[in-house]
Every structure is written in structure tokens, then in C-alpha cells.
Amino acid sequence: MIRFFSSPCPWVLLFLMGGCLLVPWAGFQNDEALFASGIYDRVGIAGTVRVFHRDLSLMLMSYLGALKSWLYAPYLQVFPVSVWSVRLPVVVCGAATLWLLHRLLRRVSGPLAAAFCGALLATDPSFLATTTFDWGPVALQHLLGIAGLTALVVFAQQQRDRYLAAGFAALGLGLWDKALFAWFFSGAGLATLLLFPRRVWALLTPRRAVIACASLFIGSFPLWLYNFQQPWATFRGNAGFSFEHLPGKVLVLRATLDGSSLFGYIPRETPDPGQRRPPEGALERASVWLDEVTGSQRTTWTAAALAVALLLTPWLLFTPSRGLALWAVLACLIAWIQMAATNGAGASAHHCVLLWPLPQILLAAALVEIARLGRPGFVGALLLAASLFTMNTLVTNRHLALLIQNGPTAIWSDALLRLPEQLARLPAAEIYVNDWGFLDSLRLTSRGRLPLRLGSDPLAKPALSPEDRREVVARLRPDVWFVSFTDGNEAFAGVNQRMREVAGEAGFQRRTETVIHDRHGRPLIEVFRYLRPD
Numbered sequence: 001m002i003r004f005f006s007s008p009c010p011w012v013l014l015f016l017m018g019g020c021l022l023v024p025w026a027g028f029q030n031d032e033a034l035f036a037s038g039i040y041d042r043v044g045i046a047g048t049v050r051v052f053h054r055d056l057s058l059m060l061m062s063y064l065g066a067l068k069s070w071l072y073a074p075y076l077q078v079f080p081v082s083v084w085s086v087r088l089p090v091v092v093c094g095a096a097t098l099w100l101l102h103r104l105l106r107r108v109s110g111p112l113a114a115a116f117c118g119a120l121l122a123t124d125p126s127f128l129a130t131t132t133f134d135w136g137p138v139a140l141q142h143l144l145g146i147a148g149l150t151a152l153v154v155f156a157q158q159q160r161d162r163y164l165a166a167g168f169a170a171l172g173l174g175l176w177d178k179a180l181f182a183w184f185f186s187g188a189g190l191a192t193l194l195l196f197p198r199r200v201w202a203l204l205t206p207r208r209a210v211i212a213c214a215s216l217f218i219g220s221f222p223l224w225l226y227n228f229q230q231p232w233a234t235f236r237g238n239a240g241f242s243f244e245h246l247p248g249k250v251l252v253l254r255a256t257l258d259g260s261s262l263f264g265y266i267p268r269e270t271p272d273p274g275q276r277r278p279p280e281g282a283l284e285r286a287s288v289w290l291d292e293v294t295g296s297q298r299t300t301w302t303a304a305a306l307a308v309a310l311l312l313t314p315w316l317l318f319t320p321s322r323g324l325a326l327w328a329v330l331a332c333l334i335a336w337i338q339m340a341a342t343n344g345a346g347a348s349a350h351h352c353v354l355l356w357p358l359p360q361i362l363l364a365a366a367l368v369e370i371a372r373l374g375r376p377g378f379v380g381a382l383l384l385a386a387s388l389f390t391m392n393t394l395v396t397n398r399h400l401a402l403l404i405q406n407g408p409t410a411i412w413s414d415a416l417l418r419l420p421e422q423l424a425r426l427p428a429a430e431i432y433v434n435d436w437g438f439l440d441s442l443r444l445t446s447r448g449r450l451p452l453r454l455g456s457d458p459l460a461k462p463a464l465s466p467e468d469r470r471e472v473v474a475r476l477r478p479d480v481w482f483v484s485f486t487d488g489n490e491a492f493a494g495v496n497q498r499m500r501e502v503a504g505e506a507g508f509q510r511r512t513e514t515v516i517h518d519r520h521g522r523p524l525i526e527v528f529r530y531l532r533p534d
Contacts, residue, residue: 006111008102011118012095018123018396019091019132021283023083025403026266027416030437032135033086033444034060038069039076040448046233047226058226062237063179065223068137081445083417087132090139094131097142098122101357104150105364107157109324112371116385117364121357123392125259125300125399126349129266133412136350137178144174145184146357156203164208165215172219179223179234180345184354187335191327240343249346253336256352257303257359259395265349266412267402275520276405284404290394291401297394305388306359309366316369325365332358363388407520410489411437415518415525419483420446422514422527429479434459434499436491438483455482459499460492472499473506476530481513486523503530 037045038057045066047058057066072089079085098118105114121127131139151167154160174181193200217224227234255261263269271277279288291297309325316325332355339346339354346352371381408414420442423431432455433439442452455475458468475482487496500510508530516525 006115008099008114008118011102011115011122012098015098015122015128016091016095018128019087019094021287021400022129022132022403023087023091025400025414026083026133026408026412027414028083028086028441028444029133029135029412030440032133032137033440034064035066035068035072035137036440036444036448038066039073040443044454047229049222049225049229058222058229059234062230062233064137065176065178067173067177067222068140076447081447086444087134090134090137091132093139093143094127097131097139097146097357100143100146100150104146104153105324105361107150107153109321109365109368113321113324113364113368116367116381117357117360119385119389120302120360120363120392123389123396124302124356124360125392125396126256126261126353127356128396129262129399130350130353133266136353138350138353140177141174141181141184141354142356144170144177145181145188148174149188156199159203161208161211165211168212168215169219172216172221175216175220176223180339180351180354183335183338184331186338187331187333187358190334191330194330195323195327241341242343243341245347246340249340252347252349253352254303256349257306258299259302259392260299261349261352262399263298263402264409266408267399268406268409269402271406271520272522275407275522277407277520279404287397287401287404291398294394294397296401297391297398300391300395301388302359302363302392305363305384309362312366316365319369319372321365321369325362328358328362328365332362407518407522410485410524411491413518413522413524415516415522416441417445418516419525419527420450422516423450423481423483426481426513426527427479428481429477430475430481432475432480432482434482434484435495436460437485442483456492456495459495462494464498464502469502469505472502476503476506476508478529478531481527481529483525483527486515486526489524507532509533 037043038060042048042055042057045057045060046062046064048055049058050056057069059065060069072086075089076085098121101121102114102118105117127142130136131142148167148170151163151170155163155167171181171185174185223234252261279285310329313325313329316322319325335355335358336346339351367381367385370384371378373380416438419438423442424446428451430451430453432453433442434455436456439452439454442450446452458464458471461468464472482499484496484499485491490496503510509532510528511531513527513529515523516527517523
């Protein structure tokens with residue numbers, strides 16, 4: 001039994017089970033489906049390259065690469081698009097991250113640290129939800145980061161250059177996947193140089209420096225090719241720094257640590273009157289029952305435990321885990337300072353979770369040293385780990401119970417999954433999506449077959465200029481349909497009213513084609529067009 005729990009198997013299986021429980025309860029959020037823009041019509045993406053008379057996607061946005069698009073393009077040729085086919089691969093990526101992290105910690109600290117970290121990360125609500133729904137996207141970021149570190153640790157121990165090449169190639173792919181990977185990359189790299197300079201310099205030779213740089217360049221080559229085409233667009237567009245919103249970012253980091261940041265964002269916390277869905281089947285009833293009898297836990301103890309672990313760091317300096325603990329603290333601090341200083345970053349869970357698994361590594365190091373304080377310490381460490389594990393599980397179950405009873409918020413609605421079928425029946429020359437939350441999810445679920453147009457610009461503006469009004473009126477043709485969330489559910493508040501005002505002033509009347517409800521019976525999406533009165 002001890003051998004089983006010191007292996008990666010229980011934590012990998014636990015994560016897979018948790019991800020599969022969450023998969024079917026939400027539709028595709030637009031950012032989750034963003035990779036589809038690099039597969040299908042490639043409209044609006046940042047960069048492409050022409051190879052053998054075919055366009056290949058390089059970057060979806062100036063800082064977001066098309067790696068996920070490249071991986072999913074052949075995969076979706078085989079499997080139909082569904083929440084399972086799209087989400088199961090990223091859940092597997094999360095499980096692979098756990099497996100590699102276990103191997104990494106087993107090498108540098110031993111099986112106990114690997115087991116503690118595996119238990120804490122596999123059940124972490126923020127890690128589980130952001131990986132399963134992957135709207136960051138974060139799944140490949142975690143996998144490539146831990147894969148790179150694991151390969152480099154093997155290289156340091158065995159001094160085989162192929163692991164050096166593999167490690168830096170994985171880190172290069174991470175940079176291409178998302179340029180914000182530089183936070184984790186620089187944090188881990190600088191922490192290693194500061195804490196283990198002699199070891200690094202002992203391993204460094206001119207040949208190995210060339211291998212490392214070449215491998216990093218090859219892995220991130222599409223990023224550099226894009227910045228050659230669009231001179232330094234990644235850096236020019238994303239290099240603004242300010243600490244103006246630092247207090248808010250600290251609060252978001254805390255909420256991501258304690259697992260509460262996604263309540264009200266993915267699951268609805270309060271149902272609409274009369275639309276609380278009773279659980280069906282044994283699994284749903286068990287989740288709701290567990291949530292009720294345990295007091296509907298909203299926060300884990302991870303943030304508090306991490307604060308205690310930081311206070312214990314001076315003691316950890318005199319223990320065998322000092323290197324691991326200090327490395328985790330420094331790497332996390334360096335990465336988060338960059339995140340906190342970057343304009344438009346660090347104020348949401350999908351950014352903060354890019355620091356993972358560094359907090360869990362520090363907690364694991366502290367638990368290992370507590371366990372080494374004789375039998376009482378060992379028992380205490382197990383009880384502490386079990387308490388953190390239990391609270392993680394209860395908060396994760398709270399997310400599931402809310403999804404079962406209240407459903408997801410509008411931008412995650414399962415109504416989005418039924419929309420493509422309705423639109424495919426229309427004799428539409430163009431379909432304008434008047435609000436945020438539709439374009440890429442529809443592009444994915446329709447496999448790029450719908451004549452989609454972005455309609456939220458200029459409707460999302462607080463006030464429309466005469467030119468904006470003429471642009472909107474030009475869309476009002478009999479063969480043009482529009483899609484929007486129902487009133488009160490808009491992502492961009494007021495887009496529906498502004499559309500009605502402009503069309504009404506031009507003498508058009510709105511004709512609703514269909515209203516799509518979610519599984520809880522809420523009317524969430526409207527399909528309509530504008531016609532002149534007969």
C-alpha cells in the first residue's frame with residue numbers, strides 16, 4: 001500500500017477522474033476554443049506562413065502560439081468535435097504533468113516529497129479546472145515546463161546531452177505556445193543559477209551551450225519567425241509594466257490558491273428563480289449530498305498552509321530540503337513579480353495558475369521535513385497532508401455540485417453546443433455574432449463551415465458614431481442573421497439595446513428565428529434577423 005501511494009499512479013488516476021467529472025457540465029468558452037482559429041478559416045489570427053502552397057498558422061495572437069492548433073488539427077480529422085474529444089486530451093496533459101512532476105521530485109527529493117506534491121496538485125481546484133477547461137490556455141504550459149525541468153534534472157544527474165537538448169526544446173515549445181511562459185522559464189532558470197551556480201558552471205561547456213541555445217531556438221522557432229515577419233510584435237505589444245493594480249492581483253492570487261476564484265465565473269453560485277436543477281443519478285446525488293453535509297466549502301487551506309511554509313523557510317534552510325524549498329520560493333517570487341508588473345496580466349486565475357506547481361513543491365518540502373521529526377512528526381505530516389487533500393477535494397466537489405444544480409454562467413453555457421445545428425439550417429449568406437463568447441466556439445463546433453462575421457465591433461462601444469451606425473445598418477439584409485445572448489446575459493452589456501436602437505431608427509423590425517435554452521431551462525441565446533415591414 002505504501003509503495004502504491006509513493007508511485008504516481010493514484011494521483012494521476014485521481015486527476016483523470018476529477019477532470020472527467022467536470023468535462024460534460026459546460027459548453028465551450030470562446031477562449032477555450034481559440035485554437036480553432038488556427039485550424040479552420042484563420043481569420044483574425046496574428047501570423048501565418050506559406051509552405052508548399054498552404055498557409056500554416058504561427059501565432060493566434062501576438063503572445064499566443066498555434067501549437068495547440070497544430071496538435072488538434074490531425075486529431076479532429078479523426079474524432080468528431082464534442083466536449084469529450086476537445087477536453088480529454090488536455091486532461092491527459094494534466095495527468096502527464098503530474099506523472100512527470102512525480103518523477104522529477106523523486107529524483108531531487110525522494111518518494112515522500114513526490115507523494116505529498118502529487119496529492120496536493122492532483123486535487124487542487126484551480127489546477128484541475130483551468131486544465132480541464134483550458135481557456136488560458138495552461139495545459140501545455142504546465143506539461144512543457146515540467147517536461148523541460150525533468151529532462152534537465154536527468155541531464156544534470158546523468159550528463160547525457162540528449163536530455164539537455166530535449167529539456168531546452170520543451171522549454172522552447174512552451175515559449176511558442178504562450179510567450180507568458182517566460183515568467184515560469186525565467187523564474188526557474190534564475191532560481192537555479194542563484195542557488196546552484198557551481199553545479200551549473202561545472203556542467204556548462206561551449207558545446208553544451210550551443211546545444212541548449214539551438215534546442216531552445218528550434219522549439220520556439222515559430223515565435224521568432226513571426227517576430228521577424230512582424231518586427232518584435234510580441235514584445236512591442238505586451239511589454240507594458242505597472243504596479244498600479246498590485247493589491248487586486250494579490251487578492252486574485254490568494255483566491256486562486258484557495259480555490260475560490262472560479263465561483264461565479266464557471267459555475268453559477270445562485271440559480272435563477274425556479275431553475276435549480278435537482279440531481280439525477282447516483283453520482284450527481286452523491287456530489288450534492290457531500291456538498292451539503294460538509295457545509296458547502298468554498299476555500300481550501302492551501303493559501304494558509306503556504307503562508308506557514310514561508311514562515312518555516314528559515315528552519316528549512318537547515319534541513320536536507322533547503323535547496324528544493326528555496327528554489328520553489330525564489331522561482332515563484334521571480335515569476336510572480338513579472339506577472340504582477342505586466343499590464344493586463346496576473347488579475348485572473350488562468351494567469352496565476354501558471355505559477356503552479358511551485359507552491360505545491362514548497363508545501364511538499366515543508367511536509368517532508370516535518371515528517372522527519374520522528375514518529376510524531378511523520379504522523380503530523382500525514383494528517384496535515386490529508387487535511388489539505390480533503391479540503392481540496394471538498395472545494396472541487398463544490399464546483400461540481402454547483403454545475404449540477406445551477407449550471408454554468410452564460411459564456412460557459414451548454415446552450416452554445418446546440419447553436420451550430422440551429423445556424424446550419426439557415427439560408428444565411430453571413431452570420432454576425434453580436435457579442436463576445438461565440439465566434440471561436442462556433443468556429444470549432446461547426447468546423448469552420450458557417451459564414452461567421454464579428455459583429456460586436458462597433459456594437460460594444462458605449463456610443464456609436466455616425467460611421468458605426470452606417471456600418472451596422474449595412475448588415476441589415478434579409479440573408480443575414482445575428483446571434484447574441486439574451487438581455488441580461490450579454491458579455492458586452494448593452495449590445496442588444498444598441499442594435500435595436502440603430503435598426504429601429506433605420507426602419508427595420510426584429511424577427512426572432514429561435515431562442516436556445518440551456519439544460520436548466522434558461523433562455524440564453526437568440527438567433528434573429530432584421531427585415532423591413534411589408
